[in-house]
Amino acid sequence: MLSVEEALARVRAAFAPLPAESVSVAEALGRVLAGDAVSRVTQPPHDVSAMDGYAVRAEDVTSAPVTLEIVARVPAGASYEDEVKPGQTARIFTGAPLPRGSDTIVIQEDTEADGDRVTVKSTPAKGHYVRPAGLDFRSGDVGLEAGRRLTARDIGFAASMNLPWLNVRRQPRVAILATGDEVVMPGDPKGPNQIISSNGLSLAAFVRACGGEPINLGIAPDQQDKLAAMAEGAKGADLLITSGGASVGDHDLVRTGLVDSGLEVDFWKIAMRPGKPLIFGKIAGTPMLGLPGNPVSSLVCAVLFVRTALDELLGIQEDALALESAVLGADLPPNDHRQDYLRSKLSLDDQGRRVATAFGRQDSSMLATLARADCLIVRKPNDPALTKGTAVDILPLSGKFSGV
Numbered sequence: 270m271l272s273v274e275e276a277l278a279r280v281r282a283a284f285a286p287l288p289a290e291s292v293s294v295a296e297a298l299g300r301v302l303a304g305d306a307v308s309r310v311t312q313p314p315h316d317v318s319a320m321d322g323y324a325v326r327a328e329d330v331t332s333a334p335v336t337l338e339i340v341a342r343v344p345a346g347a348s349y350e351d352e353v354k355p356g357q358t359a360r361i362f363t364g365a366p367l368p369r370g371s372d373t374i375v376i377q378e379d380t381e382a383d384g385d386r387v388t389v390k391s392t393p394a395k396g397h398y399v400r401p402a403g404l405d406f407r408s409g410d411v412g413l414e415a416g417r418r419l420t421a422r423d424i425g426f427a428a429s430m431n432l433p434w435l436n437v438r439r440q441p442r443v444a445i446l447a448t449g450d451e452v453v454m455p456g457d458p459k460g461p462n463q464i465i466s467s468n469g470l471s472l473a474a475f476v477r478a479c480g481g482e483p484i485n486l487g488i489a490p491d492q493q494d495k496l497a498a499m500a501e502g503a504k505g506a507d508l509l510i511t512s513g514g515a516s517v518g519d520h521d522l523v524r525t526g527l528v529d530s531g532l533e534v535d536f537w538k539i540a541m542r543p544g545k546p547l548i549f550g551k552i553a554g555t556p557m558l559g560l561p562g563n564p565v566s567s568l569v570c571a572v573l574f575v576r577t578a579l580d581e582l583l584g585i586q587e588d589a590l591a592l593e594s595a596v597l598g599a600d601l602p603p604n605d606h607r608q609d610y611l612r613s614k615l616s617l618d619d620q621g622r623r624v625a626t627a628f629g630r631q632d633s634s635m636l637a638t639l640a641r642a643d644c645l646i647v648r649k650p651n652d653p654a655l656t657k658g659t660a661v662d663i664l665p666l667s668g669k670f671s672g673v
């Protein structure tokens with residue numbers, strides 16, 4: 270069986286970034302930049318006031334209290350074209366440009382106005398409450414780098430750089446085909462031996478959370494001709510994901526049943542748990558990941574392999590699978606030859622350390638524990654028994670768009 274690392278490397282090598290397209294900044298949340306976002310403006314464009322108050326010449330107010338003549342009133346969006354001369358001041362508001370001659374803001378709480386005169390009661394440091402031009406960023410600056418997945422903060426930043434359109438990667442189109450006579454969609458009529466299909470929906474949600482566009486091909490029965498016909502719906506997609514039928518049973522048809530449809534298998538079976546029977550290949554030119562049917566196996570494979578494929582298609586540089594560290598909350602028995610991904614809860618101990626405690630039963634059919642898990646403890650093949658308090662590697666499940 271292939272190691273997880275080797276399998277990941279093979280998947281990574283099979284994908285390249287998709288072409289770029291332009292989208293409105295308003296629609297760009299979650300999209301991935303195809304090129305650097307370069308600012309078209311300097312922000313702030315001038316030296317501006319950070320407070321409501323008075324724009325003064327610092328040398329005029331070195332020995333407060335001192336009374337100055339108010340010669341202008343400058344709200345944000347306006348300006349005073351003349352110069353503030355010795356003995357003069359301009360009433361100014363937050364965001365307004367500093368008039369020539371002035372270099373310091375006195376907040377209005379430190380003044381007393383009387384008609385067209387104002388008394389400054391304390392001496393500010395020169396430049397106090399002035400935001401110099403370009404404090405935030407300058408025209409020509411690279412604000413956001415290619416390969417970045419855009420957050421709500423980035424949308425605001427891109428807008429403030431005066432970028433109404435952004436150059437992003439086309440969303441990967443991912444066809445999803447569930448398989449199995451025993452599964453029916455939630456809400457559909459259900460026979461006594463049937464169960465509800467969760468994989469198609471969780472995989473579609475995962476793909477969406479990773480920035481892809483899921484295409485639901487439905488549920489194929491365990492019949493070769495029907496499976497092959499339904500898999501044809503993946504034509505034009507960037508990736509086909511199947512779930513179920515990946516193992517060795519008489520009804521597990523995905524690997525063998527799609528050969529006539531042109532399936533070329535790159536690898537089958539990985540030394541990991543859950544997720545051992547994963548299939549990777551190409552069907553009629555479309556890359557295909559055949560995920561195991563057990564719901565946890567299916568999603569853990571998605572976290573590792575679907576995510577890797579999508580990140581390559583999107584040109585994302587950051588490693589979504591970078592491991593973090595925690596200490597064990599309970600002893601673990603020795604691991605076997607498969608790399609193990611254990612659903613676990615996270616907590617903090619009294620020293621503020623992150624503690625990972627694996628659920629007692631790790632059967633790959635148990636979706637409730639995956640939904641409740643905060644992370645997966647990752648154990649190398651043949652890891653010896655570990656005691657409570659030992660440092661372990663974890664893969665967090667929340668944040669970073671892992672989407673599970």
Ligand SMILES: Nc1nc2c(c(=O)[nH]1)N[C@H]1C(S)=C(S)[C@@H](COP(=O)(O)OP(=O)(O)OC[C@H]3O[C@@H](n4cnc5c(N)ncnc54)[C@H](O)[C@@H]3O)O[C@H]1N2
Pocket residue numbers: 447448449451452464465466467468469512513514515516517518521543544545546560561562563564566633634
């Ligand atoms: N003799 C062996 N048996 C099995 C092996 C093995 O090596 N030798 N591997 C086991 C492992 S590990 C896994 S994982 C499973 C994977 O099997 P398949 O990919 O063939 O999946 P199915 O048999 O179709 O289904 C497994 C299980 O998952 C349920 N399922 C299927 N589709 C869905 C869905 N859309 N939503 C929810 N649940 C689904 C299905 O009812 C089964 O209970 O094979 C082991 N067997």
Ligand code: MOO
Pocket residue numbers: 541542543544545546561563566633
């Ligand atoms: O590897 Mo299977 O995915 O353990 O249940």
